[in-house]
Amino acid sequence: MAQMGAKPGPEVQKLGYFVGTWTTEGTVSSGPWGAGGKFSWAETTEWMSGGFFVIGHWDFKMPPELGGDGKEIFLMGYDTNRNVYTFDAFSSHGRHQVSRGTVNGDRWTWTSEGTYDGQDTKQKMTMKILSPTSYSLKLEVSMDRTTWMTFMEGKATKR
Numbered sequence: 001m002a003q004m005g006a007k008p009g010p011e012v013q014k015l016g017y018f019v020g021t022w023t024t025e026g027t028v029s030s031g032p033w034g035a036g037g038k039f040s041w042a043e044t045t046e047w048m049s050g051g052f053f054v055i056g057h058w059d060f061k062m063p064p065e066l067g068g069d070g071k072e073i074f075l076m077g078y079d080t081n082r083n084v085y086t087f088d089a090f091s092s093h094g095r096h097q098v099s100r101g102t103v104n105g106d107r108w109t110w111t112s113e114g115t116y117d118g119q120d121t122k123q124k125m126t127m128k129i130l131s132p133t134s135y136s137l138k139l140e141v142s143m144d145r146t147t148w149m150t151f152m153e154g155k156a157t158k159r
Helices: 010-018
Strands: 020-028 037-047 054-061 070-079 084-091 096-104 107-116 119-131 134-142 149-158
Touching: 010 054, 010 070, 037 149, 084 107, 119 149
Parallel strands: none
Antiparallel strands: 020 037, 020 149, 037 054, 054 070, 070 084, 084 096, 096 107, 107 119, 119 134, 134 149
């Protein structure tokens, strides 16, 4: 439990990279989820009062077989007890995603579990910082928890 008057540590401050207004575009690969296609989202992210968490809002466009357009809110933070970054998202499609992340140099890796068509899956999002205003992303999915398939790839740019 955080003590009253505690200040955000250096791990939390790394989340500041994501604060701002971003545009992300890319491609969803074809796979068990459908034919794939283009995706995009507009993102606005800011520090929550106190400076321990980042709050973000996405307006996204996805291929119709993946639910189409929607909105999402998310919180990013750092769990000092587990030494891991946290990401909790809630979408207008009724989906709640919980991810845990690590950072190593210029690479963020987020892992989560989900269900697709009644089957448990594992997911891995890799974000590579390209500059102070852009990063690449790759989301991979494992249906058998061993073999990874690329679900989507793209690039985010800060406006």
